[in-house]
Amino acid sequence: MAPVKSLLLPAATALLALVAPSTANGRPKESTYYNPIFSGSYPDPSCIFVEEWDDTFFCASSSFNIFPGIPIHASKDLRNWKTISNVLTRHEQLPDLQLTNGSTSGIWAPTIRYHDKTFYVFTTLVHDKMDITDGSRWDNIIFKTKNPFDEESWSTPVHFNFTGYDPSPFWHEDGKVYMSGAHPWQVEPGVYQMVVDLETGETSEKVSLWNGTGGLAPEGSHTFYRDGWYYLLVAEGGTGMDHMVTMARSRDINGPYEPNPDNPILTNANTTEWFQTVGHADLFQDKSGNWWGVALSTRSGPEYRTYPMGRETVMVPVKWERNGWPVFEPVRGEMRGPLPRENRKFAQPDDCPSATKTIDFRKKIPDNFVYWRTPREGTYTVSERGHPNTLSLKPSHLNLTALDGNYAETGQTFIAVRQTDTLFTYSVNVEFEPKEEEEEAGVSVFLSMNHHIDLGIVNLPDKNTSSPTSGSLIPHLRFRAESFPAEEWVVAPQPVIELVPEAWRGKPLTLEIKAINLTHYAFSAGPANSEFRRRTIAYGAGDLVSWGFTGTLIGAYATNNGGEGTTKAYLSNWKYTPQSQFRD
Numbered sequence: 259m260a261p262v263k264s265l266l267l268p269a270a271t272a273l274l275a276l277v278a279p280s281t282a283n284g285r286p287k288e289s290t291y292y293n294p295i296f297s298g299s300y301p302d303p304s305c306i307f308v309e310e311w312d313d314t315f316f317c318a319s320s321s322f323n324i325f326p327g328i329p330i331h332a333s334k335d336l337r338n339w340k341t342i343s344n345v346l347t348r349h350e351q352l353p354d355l356q357l358t359n360g361s362t363s364g365i366w367a368p369t370i371r372y373h374d375k376t377f378y379v380f381t382t383l384v385h386d387k388m389d390i391t392d393g394s395r396w397d398n399i400i401f402k403t404k405n406p407f408d409e410e411s412w413s414t415p416v417h418f419n420f421t422g423y424d425p426s427p428f429w430h431e432d433g434k435v436y437m438s439g440a441h442p443w444q445v446e447p448g449v450y451q452m453v454v455d456l457e458t459g460e461t462s463e464k465v466s467l468w469n470g471t472g473g474l475a476p477e478g479s480h481t482f483y484r485d486g487w488y489y490l491l492v493a494e495g496g497t498g499m500d501h502m503v504t505m506a507r508s509r510d511i512n513g514p515y516e517p518n519p520d521n522p523i524l525t526n527a528n529t530t531e532w533f534q535t536v537g538h539a540d541l542f543q544d545k546s547g548n549w550w551g552v553a554l555s556t557r558s559g560p561e562y563r564t565y566p567m568g569r570e571t572v573m574v575p576v577k578w579e580r581n582g583w584p585v586f587e588p589v590r591g592e593m594r595g596p597l598p599r600e601n602r603k604f605a606q607p608d609d610c611p612s613a614t615k616t617i618d619f620r621k622k623i624p625d626n627f628v629y630w631r632t633p634r635e636g637t638y639t640v641s642e643r644g645h646p647n648t649l650s651l652k653p654s655h656l657n658l659t660a661l662d663g664n665y666a667e668t669g670q671t672f673i674a675v676r677q678t679d680t681l682f683t684y685s686v687n688v689e690f691e692p693k694e695e696e697e698e699a700g701v702s703v704f705l706s707m708n709h710h711i712d713l714g715i716v717n718l719p720d721k722n723t724s725s726p727t728s729g730s731l732i733p734h735l736r737f738r739a740e741s742f743p744a745e746e747w748v749v750a751p752q753p754v755i756e757l758v759p760e761a762w763r764g765k766p767l768t769l770e771i772k773a774i775n776l777t778h779y780a781f782s783a784g785p786a787n788s789e790f791r792r793r794t795i796a797y798g799a800g801d802l803v804s805w806g807f808t809g810t811l812i813g814a815y816a817t818n819n820g821g822e823g824t825t826k827a828y829l830s831n832w833k834y835t836p837q838s839q840f841r842d
């Protein structure tokens with residue numbers, strides 16, 4: 259077996275230069291494209307180019323507790339991308355996803371590779387336990403399929419034993435599959451390697467490959483073979499402001515590895531760029547022989563305070579220098595590079611994954627809708643009898659915070675899309691006639707179980723003693739936010755609780771979330787479909803939901819807040835309208 263992605267022979271390079279689009283001086287034609295290539299919560303990208311699949315690029319990214327998990331993007335031209343499937347779509351593939359604990363648990367950093375007509379995804383299900391050294395925190399797994407376009411065809415995983423994360427395979431010509439991965443930074447941090455049996459998950463002894471250049475948490479490793487060298491690409495510095503990409507190489511896959519004298523080879527640390535935290539890269543080569551790097555980045559500027567979309571996927575051109583090391587272009591919003599000829603086969607509608615027309619829930623839930631962990635059966639029903647063109651939500655006992663912001667085995671009723679635009683307006687009509695106290699349905703900007711901002715319709719006793727409904731249960735509008743842990747500058751807003759105005763009661767309401775500027779969301783309510791009568795109830799700051807490893811979801815929930823209520827909420831006219839993308 260040949261090592262993955264070996265160097266093109268000089269003759270082949272010359273031939274490709276003839277077919278690649280080129281300018282008069284013989285250099286490939288450069289075109290403009292924009293970062294992020296996937297906006298919204300698509301961190302830890304890993305990409306491949308597969309000639310045998312009709313010259314298609316494929317990428318995988320982390321999903322944490324978002325379900326379906328591990329989205330796969332495809333493209334023919336590196337500009338138009340589409341989510342073609344998710345690796346994790348069935349509860350029985352990974353029942354433990356439901357049992358993870360913590361705001362940064364779930365699926366971390368997949369690596370996608372193609373070998374012998376099969377697509378493999380190596381990843382880790384992280385049980386966010388306090389004891390980092392506990393092997394049971396790290397469930398390392400391998401999924402495969404022969405057809406990534408057929409979502410159902412992704413396998414149940416093979417599990418293998420590695421006390422660490424970010425596993426990445428390399429098929430060696432000796433016939434073995436070498437897996438490199440990261441140790442937790444608290445215990446002997448560094449990149450380690452073992453041989454893994456893809457069928458049984460059996461592993462060999464672990465070898466220490468490289469401990470990086472001294473940055474925190476060497477991780478996100480990938481191995482490439484080129485010109486007689488094994489190149490080890492590594493992320494260091496932690497996934498915040500010191501994030502960077504470094505490289506080392508060796509003649510032997512087990513080392514010793516010598517560092518690139520020009521490390522770090524990619525970072526925006528110590529710059530004033532809008533794109534920060536650049537790191538966790540992967541490399542691939544297109545049909546013309548051009549190399550590309552993908553990485554994660556956060557659009558936050560050096561202030562790094564408000565970045566609700568979290569870590570997104572960016573792409574840069576890469577050139578190998580004569581000295582045998584790759585040089586990455588720095589990450590900017592507007593980029594130029596030798597892109598393949600335009601091909602819109604995988605263009606999203608309106609070039610935006612969630613820019614959809616009004617969704618009327620006539621037949622099915624759209625493909626880009628997501629949940630927090632596996633949805634419970636019978637919770638979300640399209641066009642229930644007597645409620646055509648609606649999505650009914652059966653309330654969960656747990657609210658979005660659940661009991662402790664950590665653990666939610668019995669599940670939460672919440673359906674959402676990723677926030678993919680700096681500015682957007684989301685609105686949905688909610689028909690909800692609560693009967694019990696604390697029954698609630700509403701909309702949320704949701705980052706994690708302990709970072710969310712909500713506006714709900716909730717049944718509460720009327721506390722106004724001079725009101726005719728004093729003491730009885732009346733629908734209220736309740737705005738509140740949860741944000742713990744948080745940075746010291748985060749100020750939790752005062753909850754707002756007010757009666758639903760009498761004229762609005764007993765009718766569907768429109769609830770709206772609008773990202774009005776770089777720092778704030780406006781939460782509004784009004785009678786359904788009457789923009790004129792809609793009014794802003796409160797503002798929520800984006801820094802409340804700028805934390806950890808994930809990005810915000812925008813959607814609707816229903817809960818009885820630990821009570822007994824079973825009243826359903828009916829959603830209709832769901833609309834997410836992108837308004838603006840800040841790239842500089």
Ligand SMILES: *[C@@H]1O[C@H](CO)[C@@H](O)[C@H](O)[C@H]1NC(C)=O
Pocket residue numbers: 359360386387388664665
């Ligand atoms: C969740 O984590 C907390 C500590 O963060 C721990 O006390 C609790 O036992 C954990 N629960 C489970 C089910 O692992």
Ligand SMILES: *[C@@H]1O[C@H](CO)[C@@H](O)[C@H](O)[C@H]1NC(C)=O
Pocket residue numbers: 393419420
């Ligand atoms: C996993 O490997 C560790 C040592 O690396 C060992 O202590 C442990 O018993 C192994 N667990 C399983 C389930 O094989």
Ligand SMILES: *[C@@H]1O[C@H](CO)[C@@H](O)[C@H](O)[C@H]1NC(C)=O
Pocket residue numbers: 445446447448466467468469
């Ligand atoms: C990396 O550090 C560990 C100690 O944390 C050490 O045992 C190992 O030899 C180092 N590896 C290399 C390749 O230097």
Ligand SMILES: *[C@@H]1O[C@H](CO)[C@@H](O)[C@H](O)[C@H]1NC(C)=O
Pocket residue numbers: 500501502522525527528
């Ligand atoms: C950024 O600057 C700090 C302080 O000068 C330095 O320690 C760090 O290495 C720099 N990081 C990078 C990636 O250049």
Ligand SMILES: *[C@@H]1O[C@H](CO)[C@@H](O)[C@H](O)[C@H]1NC(C)=O
Pocket residue numbers: 722723724725726
């Ligand atoms: C209480 O109810 C009375 C009578 O409906 C109304 O005039 C008054 O504004 C209410 N007070 C508050 C604080 O809502």
Ligand SMILES: *[C@@H]1O[C@H](CO)[C@@H](O)[C@H](O)[C@H]1NC(C)=O
Pocket residue numbers: 774775776777778797
């Ligand atoms: C965004 O709007 C909010 C609410 O009006 C305001 O408090 C905040 O200062 C604005 N932020 C910026 C950056 O303009």
Ligand SMILES: *[C@@H]1O[C@H](CO)[C@@H](O)[C@H](O)[C@H]1NC(C)=O
Pocket residue numbers: 655656657658659660661738739740819820
């Ligand atoms: C969530 O529900 C629990 C009871 O199950 C309640 O104590 C808590 O206040 C609720 N929190 C939020 C933010 O809704």
